[in-house]
Amino acid sequence: MAHGSLASLLLLLAASAQGAAAFGGKSATGGRSVVPNSYILQVNASAPALTKRGVSVFEALDHTLAAVKQNGVKYTVRQRFDAIPEAFQAVSIQVEDGASMAELAQIPGVQRVWPVSLIPRPVEPTVSDFTPVSSSSSSTKSKRDTHTLEKRGTNFPPASAYLNDTFYPHVQTGIDVLHNKGILGQGVKIVVVDEGVDYTNPILGGCFGPGCQISFGYDFVGDNYTGTNAPVPDSDPFSSCSNHGTHTTGTVGALANEYGFSGAAPMATIGHYRVISCSGATTDEILVAALTRALQDNVNIVSMSLGSSVGWLDDSPVQIMASYLGSKGIHVVASVGNERNEGLFAADQPAASRIGTGVGGVDPTYLAAYYAYLIKRDPVPYISPTPFNLPNNYLLYFTSTNTSVTNDACNPLPSTTPNLANRVVVVQRGTCGFTVKQQNVAAAGGKIVLIYNSKGSGLIPQLDVGSTGLTAVGSLRYEDGLKLLSYYQSSPRGQSISFPNGPLAPYVSNTVSGGVVASYSNFGPTNELFIYPTLAAPGTDILSTVTGGVALMRGTSMAAPLVAGAYALLLSVGNNLKLSPEEARTILMSTSQPSPVAYGSETLDTVVSQGAGVINMTAAIAAHTVISPAQFNLNDTQYSNNTQTLTLRNNNRFPVSYQLSWVDSTGIVTYNDGATTDIIPSTTPNYVSTSVLRVAFSQRTVTVPGGQTVKVTAQFIPPNLTAQQRNQFPIYSGFVTITGQGQGAGAEQMEKYNLPFFGLGARMVDMPVLDTTNVALGPNLPFIAVGQNIQTGPTTFSESNPAVVYFRLAAGTRRLRVDLVDASTSYNATVPAVTNPASRLVKRSNTELTPRAAFPTLYSQVRTVGSLFAPSYWPPRDYLFNNGGTYSDYEIQLDGSFTFPNGTKGMAELGRSYKVLLRALKITADPTYTSSYESWLSPSFTFTA
Ligand SMILES: *[C@@H]1O[C@H](CO)[C@@H](O)[C@H](O)[C@H]1NC(C)=O
Ligand SMILES: *[C@@H]1O[C@H](CO)[C@@H](O)[C@H](O)[C@H]1NC(C)=O
Numbered sequence: 001m002a003h004g005s006l007a008s009l010l011l012l013l014a015a016s017a018q019g020a021a022a023f024g025g026k027s028a029t030g031g032r033s034v035v036p037n038s039y040i041l042q043v044n045a046s047a048p049a050l051t052k053r054g055v056s057v058f059e060a061l062d063h064t065l066a067a068v069k070q071n072g073v074k075y076t077v078r079q080r081f082d083a084i085p086e087a088f089q090a091v092s093i094q095v096e097d098g099a100s101m102a103e104l105a106q107i108p109g110v111q112r113v114w115p116v117s118l119i120p121r122p123v124e125p126t127v128s129d130f131t132p133v134s135s136s137s138s139s140t141k142s143k144r145d146t147h148t149l150e151k152r153g154t155n156f157p158p159a160s161a162y163l164n165d166t167f168y169p170h171v172q173t174g175i176d177v178l179h180n181k182g183i184l185g186q187g188v189k190i191v192v193v194d195e196g197v198d199y200t201n202p203i204l205g206g207c208f209g210p211g212c213q214i215s216f217g218y219d220f221v222g223d224n225y226t227g228t229n230a231p232v233p234d235s236d237p238f239s240s241c242s243n244h245g246t247h248t249t250g251t252v253g254a255l256a257n258e259y260g261f262s263g264a265a266p267m268a269t270i271g272h273y274r275v276i277s278c279s280g281a282t283t284d285e286i287l288v289a290a291l292t293r294a295l296q297d298n299v300n301i302v303s304m305s306l307g308s309s310v311g312w313l314d315d316s317p318v319q320i321m322a323s324y325l326g327s328k329g330i331h332v333v334a335s336v337g338n339e340r341n342e343g344l345f346a347a348d349q350p351a352a353s354r355i356g357t358g359v360g361g362v363d364p365t366y367l368a369a370y371y372a373y374l375i376k377r378d379p380v381p382y383i384s385p386t387p388f389n390l391p392n393n394y395l396l397y398f399t400s401t402n403t404s405v406t407n408d409a410c411n412p413l414p415s416t417t418p419n420l421a422n423r424v425v426v427v428q429r430g431t432c433g434f435t436v437k438q439q440n441v442a443a444a445g446g447k448i449v450l451i452y453n454s455k456g457s458g459l460i461p462q463l464d465v466g467s468t469g470l471t472a473v474g475s476l477r478y479e480d481g482l483k484l485l486s487y488y489q490s491s492p493r494g495q496s497i498s499f500p501n502g503p504l505a506p507y508v509s510n511t512v513s514g515g516v517v518a519s520y521s522n523f524g525p526t527n528e529l530f531i532y533p534t535l536a537a538p539g540t541d542i543l544s545t546v547t548g549g550v551a552l553m554r555g556t557s558m559a560a561p562l563v564a565g566a567y568a569l570l571l572s573v574g575n576n577l578k579l580s581p582e583e584a585r586t587i588l589m590s591t592s593q594p595s596p597v598a599y600g601s602e603t604l605d606t607v608v609s610q611g612a613g614v615i616n617m618t619a620a621i622a623a624h625t626v627i628s629p630a631q632f633n634l635n636d637t638q639y640s641n642n643t644q645t646l647t648l649r650n651n652n653r654f655p656v657s658y659q660l661s662w663v664d665s666t667g668i669v670t671y672n673d674g675a676t677t678d679i680i681p682s683t684t685p686n687y688v689s690t691s692v693l694r695v696a697f698s699q700r701t702v703t704v705p706g707g708q709t710v711k712v713t714a715q716f717i718p719p720n721l722t723a724q725q726r727n728q729f730p731i732y733s734g735f736v737t738i739t740g741q742g743q744g745a746g747a748e749q750m751e752k753y754n755l756p757f758f759g760l761g762a763r764m765v766d767m768p769v770l771d772t773t774n775v776a777l778g779p780n781l782p783f784i785a786v787g788q789n790i791q792t793g794p795t796t797f798s799e800s801n802p803a804v805v806y807f808r809l810a811a812g813t814r815r816l817r818v819d820l821v822d823a824s825t826s827y828n829a830t831v832p833a834v835t836n837p838a839s840r841l842v843k844r845s846n847t848e849l850t851p852r853a854a855f856p857t858l859y860s861q862v863r864t865v866g867s868l869f870a871p872s873y874w875p876p877r878d879y880l881f882n883n884g885g886t887y888s889d890y891e892i893q894l895d896g897s898f899t900f901p902n903g904t905k906g907m908a909e910l911g912r913s914y915k916v917l918l919r920a921l922k923i924t925a926d927p928t929y930t931s932s933y934e935s936w937l938s939p940s941f942t943f944t945a
């Protein structure tokens, strides 16, 4: 019967059987894209089979590989992770078609198995009427010709070049104040893990190696790595084929330059590990290797602007390695992701961490703008990555002087339009895309365009001439558009304007969204209800270096390196290099400034959107009180942790009187219509006013002598919620506020701290795990289908044209099992066997008998024939948008093959009647009981050859 007893069970689209893609999404492995037939095996060096024989940790890996071979699995080794055995002892292997994760997991010495996962390239979030062009570089070549490698060294600007810092991300985060004190990251070693760096950019020092601004690094991938082919590593992290890594590196370490910006820690020792190539993704294997090297290179800080969905803490090889670095005193900082439209509980690795820092993005309070000069008028700032360098005078021209016109320049300009060749054409945003407006002006002979924001619109993005043929395009705030219009209208003989070179215009306020959490920044929390993001920093329209120049880019990718640089500043002061990651994070979190829910609003945004708020390094450096914990994860209504002990240590020489209070932030729901209707978390979750009722402190004021510690108890009284509110899974949150007033002469300085708290007004165990909707695939899930034919009753499947089991996870789960069971199995499944009872296709049968046997109550009592899919990791929730793609789903092929509980391969008997049993553990439930799982028992089927 069997064609090859090792037939693949886990269906990958690339190898899909005929009908398999009928309903298929982008990935057939759930919210995790994987490298086919590739697995990371974590070796348990203390397994009896190995310790009995007195095997060293190093030998254990080889023994395990030998056991893999003994089991008849042919493999090639991809990477060995044995450099730091106590951190993560593992090996990744490539196997032949058909070897399953369940099979590998049974091999003696194997502790856990993960498929090698793809980590997508970071994607810059878009603005509705604008697609950024800056994420890709115009260069197609990448690796430098090593023969031209110069070793001349960087010509470092003096420390005084960083005084008088007005760079807007620094002003927003208090980094400016530190720079003005000469705190520039001296003595701290930091590595950026990204897409490679163009260090030939003079702002990044022009060279690589000792004596250069980018002084160490490595390329783990080479130019052609896509995640699925072989990496070609070398010792040079140079890349010019994309901008992302050069941008993030500049945010940490750009040297003082003519534009008037700099990196956050330009005098730190800065390196770059290239982990993503010119196109395609990378893998968790590469990230683990990079983190291992960070440890060997003795770095203090790792900055990672990349990641992938995990939902959980401590679950993936990258998280395990990142936590190990944390335990060794290394501060790991990572971006939380740009998928806010995935809704709540969208935590990525490596940002989801108990010990590291996950950084969300906020919009800047000030903008990247240069001055345009007008005769006899005040200069007006225009938004652009670089000044136009057009020092001659041009006359202004408005395509419309009526500011209530909403479709300005959306159509070809009228024939009455004057010659635009020597004019600066001003257009209002609205109706059509920016490119259309630019094209219409270009078609009428215009060369220079300024587009001003429309009233009530979001932050206007930076613009690019693209292929419109224009010489220059800049954007203006609404108020500056109006200002130019009034100049224009009050100058009958024309108003001239010029755009000479010069540094950034300081303090150009973002009066639309300054300081508000960015429209793209991921929501937390993790499935354990651990805080996510940790904190936030400006990420939108950030000026930094790119290949051969500078550009504005947006995303949480831009916020993470700013925070990494901020850590370098903190660590470079006094004895702070000794601060543990938790201690340093506590200082940053407790001194962060919470963001409002909207610009100008008094209401604070939810903690699951901003964490502790926007870092304030002025306050962080000045903090003389050490507070722990830095956040209160109050958990859910079942496991509520509402009584918390707060420890305050007064590190001043004098007594300080502390006042404790609290402030609410907005509530937010997971399911707008309630989980019984929604099942899938809402992609635009509703803000609600679900506030904590009260925080009762054991003492509201407490005076602590210098150098002393005090403990205060805080009792959080959660809100009273109706059943309907609980059904929406609301998160309530806020901040405990502590102000300290020094006592005595010379101690008048106030200290102020904010500590975020949040809780879930529902039980995580009630969160729907199996998707039973038709939202993603059309038919209701789960189902089995051959091509378009969905099974609705007893059926015969052919092994040569396999049926496919389709399902999705609406929430993460700590145990997912797809098993083949005998058709007589009695199981009290939570989802009906037939989810699509349409008369279409196979006729529904009434002959399906419900067996009389009692339902097993224990997981272990359920007899299965064998396993079809049994991941040893905790799967995340499936994607809905998948970073611009579509939903993800699971597609498991039913070709008769399975893995016996002992790990050996089996084939279904022809003619015997089977069912598929799908089980997913509810989030906080006890895995030993069958009632802890959401489950689906399929209609019965038999196999024919
Ligand atoms: C600091 O920068 C501001 C704005 O660019 C400028 O007006 C001021 O003169 C500078 N001060 C010093 C001391 O350089
Ligand atoms: C990368 O691919 C290009 C085009 O296929 C090829 O010319 C080049 O040699 C490859 N480089 C490496 C290092 O394999």
Ligand SMILES: *[C@@H]1O[C@H](CO)[C@@H](O)[C@H](O)[C@H]1NC(C)=O
Residues within 6 Å of the ligand: 528, 529, 530, 531, 633, 635, 636, 639, 924
């Ligand atoms: C919340 O409670 C669950 C169940 O006990 C636990 O697994 C989880 O770790 C808790 N979360 C936090 C942040 O303490």
Ligand SMILES: *[C@@H]1O[C@H](CO)[C@@H](O)[C@H](O)[C@H]1NC(C)=O
Residues within 6 Å of the ligand: 172, 173, 174, 593, 616, 617, 618, 619, 622, 752
């Ligand atoms: C940062 O903290 C300092 C010192 O506490 C304070 O003066 C300043 O206003 C804060 N900045 C912001 C942006 O909150």
Ligand SMILES: *[C@@H]1O[C@H](CO)[C@@H](O)[C@H](O)[C@H]1NC(C)=O
Residues within 6 Å of the ligand: 629, 631, 632, 633, 641, 644
């Ligand atoms: C309750 O919270 C405290 C501090 O926030 C934490 O240390 C403790 O582990 C939590 N307890 C449980 C049972 O999760």
